[in-house]
Amino acid sequence: MNVIHPVARIPQLLKAINGINYSWRIGKIFGVPTDLHWTFVFVPTAILYFAYTPGYGMNWQAAAWWSTIATLLFTFILIHELGHALVARDRGVKAEKIILFPLGGGAYLPEQPKQIWAEVLVYAAGPLANIFVALLAWIALLLRPDGDLLIAYFLRLSGNIVVQPGILDQVLGISLGVNLLLAAGNLLPAYPLDGGRILRALLRAPIGARASTIVVTTLGLLIGLPLIWLGVELGDPLLACGAVFIILLSGMEYRNGWQRRRLAKTTSDTVLRVPKDDQLRVYTNESVGTVRQRFDASRWPVLPVFNQWNEQIGFVEAGVLKEEARSDEESVAPYCEAEFITAPPEEGLLSVTERIIAANVYGATVLGKRGKLVGYVFTEDVMGVLDSPWRRFWRRLK
Ligand SMILES: [Zn+2]
Known part of the structure; x- marks a missing residue:
């Protein structure tokens, strides 16, 4: 299945709309x-x-x-x-x-x-x-x-x-x-x-x-x-x-x-992705091949990107690597989106989603007390909540 992240589609979509x-x-x-x-x-x-x-x-x-x-x-x-x-x-x-x-x-x-x-x-x-x-x-x-x-x-x-x-x-x-x-x-x-x-x-x-x-x-x-x-x-x-x-x-x-x-009516923990271990981190000095393996192993659509001081600097999306990266040896850095927003755990999903769309980023990093990582909210998962029941049924059937 060819998964293109909704946000990744936005530039192409905007170009098409601008043409029209x-x-x-x-x-x-x-x-x-x-x-x-x-x-x-x-x-x-x-x-x-x-x-x-x-x-x-x-x-x-x-x-x-x-x-x-x-x-x-x-x-x-x-x-x-x-x-x-x-x-x-x-x-x-x-x-x-x-x-x-x-x-x-x-x-x-x-x-x-x-x-x-x-x-x-x-x-x-x-x-x-x-x-x-x-x-x-x-x-x-x-x-x-x-x-x-x-x-x-x-x-x-x-x-x-x-x-x-x-x-x-x-x-x-x-x-x-x-x-x-x-x-x-x-x-x-x-x-x-x-x-x-x-x-x-x-x-x-x-x-x-x-x-x-x-x-x-x-x-x-x-x-x-x-x-x-x-x-x-x-x-x-x-x-x-x-x-x-x-x-x-x-x-x-x-x-x-x-x-x-x-x-x-939905709280953000219904779509919250909680990383089990540090394996779900991408560093900017890693190669495309390593990161692709991590995507395959985790089945996450988007992974957080960190710098050498272990600070999150953004996200990278599986679909972008699949479509744009030409070789496994090159650095993953150019494919990372160096922007993200943070949200407190108690913020409602509507508000988080509106902020994600306004900032045009892949998702939000949910941080608890003293900046402790709670998990991530990705637009892709929000879209899953918005899918109408018959479309979800059809998708499962396929
Ligand atoms: Zn009028």
Whole structure:
């Protein structure tokens, strides 16, 4: 079995994610760094594709029209995200950046506001910004000739209206409709939408953080499933994709909450590895071959590394030696990770794991009174606790 330590995988994983997450900085808008995700190249590609008819060639008028609509759409999404980012900044939370995707956007807030009402306000600010733009479009349409008829036409309030909207009327009508849709869609009370986050903030005080997360992620599943059906029924791939996204993110957040609860209920001695003798120590002047034998004999995934004064300086992982070391004769030193954290025996597993992940190390050395070694906690063993029951069963079967 090829065991790669989860932490060892992180650099590769990050590289892959960075590749997927590549984006261009288009500048700072009101001081908020704003990025365009690379998948945006699909937008002009799609417009040109749909404006082209074999045999007839390119319909440039259609291409220009769809480009206008796309630009309007992204402007409204940007206004929505700016709503979140600027109100967050006003409430003392830094907005790291805004990223615009072809299917929407995101304002990255590294922390949440402390007070409930500040949090509600930050998440409501996006939809409110769209409602404000819709209001402006509404007023502008009312000032046009036959304005009230145009509004009824664009909002599909009645099926038998005969109007001939000009270009300006159409742009205003689209602004009205799209902004109302963006506001209403994002206010659905389902995680990870704004409405779900507002609901979670409001429920946190009366029913607690865990229960409020369960409520909004369950609503994510309950609202997402019929939305997929609606997207298919209406032949709207954007709606269907968005609904799948809601379900996936709700599922991930639910699982995250479940894992935290499981770790919080577990004490670190359930995964504690206690070394029987000094044979389970690696010294930096040893060879790769010697250490490999020690891994084989102990079946430990990770071993502590010591210097010549018998002080621990870090950890070394079996998977790294297996994958990266070329010969048994070379020194083990370059494969050792010269970092570790220490934990008191009474610290809970959730807290230790969070610190291990934050420090990006293989594990923690548990030290008792007067610095006496009690044992080690490795992320690999924590993962074992987090394995769902059916996955553990499947693994045993194999
Ligand atoms: Zn939003």
